[in-house]
Amino acid sequence: MKKLDVTTRDYKSGFRAKVIRRPLFAQKFMGIIVDFGGSDPQKLCGGAHFLEHKLFAKKNGDISQQFEAVGVSTNAFTTYNETMFYASFTEHWRQVLPLIFELVGTTYFTKSNVTKEAKIIAQELAMYQDDPNWQVNYELMQMMFPKTNLAEDLTGTKASLKKMTPEILQEIYDNNYVSGRMEFVACGGFSENQTREVLREVGKLESKYLISKKVAPKKLTLVSPKKQHNTIIDSDLATSRVGIGIRLPNFEKVGLKNSTAQTILEMMLQAKLGVTSPWFEEMQKQGILNSPMELQVSYTTEGNFATIIGASNKPDLFLENTKNQLLEVPISKEAFVFQKKEVLAQTIREFDDLSTVAIEEAEYGLENEDFNTAAHVIQSLSFNEFYTAIDNILAKSDIFTTILKGKEEAD
Known part of the structure; x- marks a missing residue:
């Protein structure tokens, strides 16, 4: 590359x-x-x-x-x-x-x-x-x-x-x-x-x-989550909305840099729940899911998290199937290879977009990383390293869910 x-x-x-x-x-x-x-x-x-x-x-x-x-x-x-x-x-x-x-x-x-x-x-x-x-x-x-x-x-x-x-x-x-x-x-x-x-x-x-003064480096300041992990809210929507939140651990404690962990988790979500996954095709056939979901992974000074949000006329089935797919179904090596190719292809596309590559390089700089090193880490990532990282992260994660119930389900 x-x-x-x-x-x-x-x-x-x-x-x-x-x-x-x-x-x-x-x-x-x-x-x-x-x-x-x-x-x-x-x-x-x-x-x-x-x-x-x-x-x-x-x-x-x-x-x-x-x-x-x-x-x-x-x-x-x-x-x-x-x-x-x-x-x-x-x-x-x-x-x-x-x-x-x-x-x-x-x-x-x-x-x-x-x-x-x-x-x-x-x-x-x-x-x-x-x-x-x-x-x-x-x-x-x-x-x-x-x-x-x-x-x-x-x-x-x-x-x-x-x-x-x-x-x-x-x-x-x-x-x-x-x-x-x-x-x-x-x-x-x-x-x-x-x-x-x-x-x-x-x-x-x-x-x-610019003002010149010494500043302390950012520190991760975790707060305790609510004891309530699941909520259901009635709404006037024609189609229910379902959300899954994964409260993730401090990535340094599982031996990963923030950007690497974010990319690995995004690969995992796409492999298991993305539009190219067999699971997504099956959910469409069963009428449980009609459109792609919002999949996001973020790291911040107040905690790391992933969110999964989708629309469904069968919210309870959607939630059950999504959680099972997310936590129980293993990722195949073929799916890993495909997602890795997708990430590297996206990196190559970004390479030729000046504003994107400049912003990415600046963001990496705040993490004392750089575009070249981050790309190399993913390029050299093995299936075993990927699988171990996912296992280590999910073992220290906490799951939260919410359903915004549509008219039919609320009645």
């Missing part, structure tokens, strides 16, 4: 920069990732996402307009673990680079713009809450991680949005947007000379814009 050509530089402040050279590409990508996301400790839940929105507001207006003025597309996202701000473009990297640092390194919070944003995000939250799958996921997270940020949506709650103030946002920013928790990444057709120039300019900009 091809390897990324990455030049890395660590600065005295703890800030890190990477340039990924792809000489045949006209497109370029630049971004800054922050090791702070929705599940991390913060004054109000939803603070990381709120902060992501408001950093685009500057004293002279929305900074995205300055990006647009030079033909640049800019955006941002917040996950459980990180926040990232980025820009995609073909020309004018010298103008883009300082704008990225100004975006992340300056704040302008006012009572007016915070109040206005709270209303916008509240509408976003209300839209999510109307989704039956969101409701199922919410119930699962409430059981697995009660009274944590994981138990709420990344956008926060109605109450937390109303309580948000410029002072609280600034406090969240000052505590987390520090050089030691941030990393810059550039990807595209940069020459060796341009790479050196980028890294030199990054050094000047990070010392100008």
Whole structure:
């Protein structure tokens, strides 16, 4: 498998920069990732996402307009673990680079713009809450991680949005947007000379814009789950929604890195429950499952988990069959080989998507890993190693279920 050509530089402040050279590409990508996301400790839940929105507001207006003025597309996202701000473009990297640092390194919070944003995000939250799958996921997270940020949506709650103030946002920013928790990444057709120039300019900009102070590394802070492991909720849905939550152990305690464990578990879920599995075909024949399920594996500072959510007119049968398939039926070597090929094929496809590979490399950097090493680990993974890892993880896991019962089942 091809390897990324990455030049890395660590600065005295703890800030890190990477340039990924792809000489045949006209497109370029630049971004800054922050090791702070929705599940991390913060004054109000939803603070990381709120902060992501408001950093685009500057004293002279929305900074995205300055990006647009030079033909640049800019955006941002917040996950459980990180926040990232980025820009995609073909020309004018010298103008883009300082704008990225100004975006992340300056704040302008006012009572007016915070109040206005709270209303916008509240509408976003209300839209999510109307989704039956969101409701199922919410119930699962409430059981697995009660009274944590994981138990709420990344956008926060109605109450937390109303309580948000410029002072609280600034406090969240000052505590987390520090050089030691941030990393810059550039990807595209940069020459060796341009790479050196980028890294030199990054050094000047990070010392100008970013707060430099020592920060403690993130620690996994586990909470006790609820004793209730199963819930049934009546609804007006025509088709029931069923969810299974797997509260996973600390991956380090089973000898795995987070990214490796996540990939292995995703392979397992696809092999057992995915659209290419014999089980999925059988569930369709029996009329138990009509569409693919949502399968997700995540690791965070408040705990690791997997969620399985599907729609079924026979929710009890669906739940029984899914749990049996998940916990009792072994994975064949043929299924493992197929899933491994799928993962490696996806990695190759990502290799040629500049924004995806840059974001992945930045995310790996926060874990002190890199794209090349992570890909090699999966490439060299044997069936026995895969099977042992799955056994070790599931032996230390806890299962939770919820059913959002449709009209027919509720009657």
